[in-house]
Amino acid sequence: MTEPRTYHAIATQEGAHWVVKVEDLPEGLVGVTQGRTWSEARKMATDVVAMLLEVPEDSFELVMQPADPDMANALITVEGTRKEAELANKAAAEALAVAARILTKKTTVRDAGSMLGVSHQYIAKLAPKKG
Template sequence: MTGPATPETYRAIAELDGEWWVVTVPDLRGVYTQGRTYEQARAMARDAIATMLDTAPDRVAVAMEVRLPGHAEDTISEVARARAARDEAAAAEQRKLRESARRLKAAGVKVVDAAVLLGVSKQRVYQLLTDH
């Protein structure tokens, strides 16, 4: 038995026009739709693509590209980059905490003291020591 097929992804362009998000799908001629909210427009795009292809909506994924006046969409990219940097910093912090907990244990430091030195709870130190 095989698992569900991966949905095909289509690029869609969403532009704000007054109160409506207008969506076009460049790779599928004649596929246009709209929605009052961004989420509604994305769902409508997915349904429009599925209808055009005569397939189930769950077989379609939509990669929305937002276009706003004055390059306002650049702020969306800036937020995405900032979040990626935050996530990488958090991952680096966790790696350093794990490494530090192990070094402190190897140096004979008690868990209660390691917790204070690292600024985490005793329970977190125990977790760090057992993480792989």
């Protein structure tokens, strides 16, 4: 399965509205729309791309950034931090599973859970006893 095509949009706050210009469209197509809120503007931009390209809304990805550099940088920082946290959480879960397997070979499931700060039921799921 191929990755969905990505279109980029720049949103500028003008008064009470966000004005959105979709970039990356085929030559000759202009995607400009607006919305009162960020969510509404994003939905409208998605609708514009789908309408102009005559494709379903779920067949592409829309990446929308504010034109204001401070706002854009803040969003980029949050996204990067979230990705780092996601990777750290995955690594922690993997380490917990390994630790559960090691500890349950040497002590009880209850003690392993207590040592790792999780329930013994969770330890039992991570390191089931072979029957």
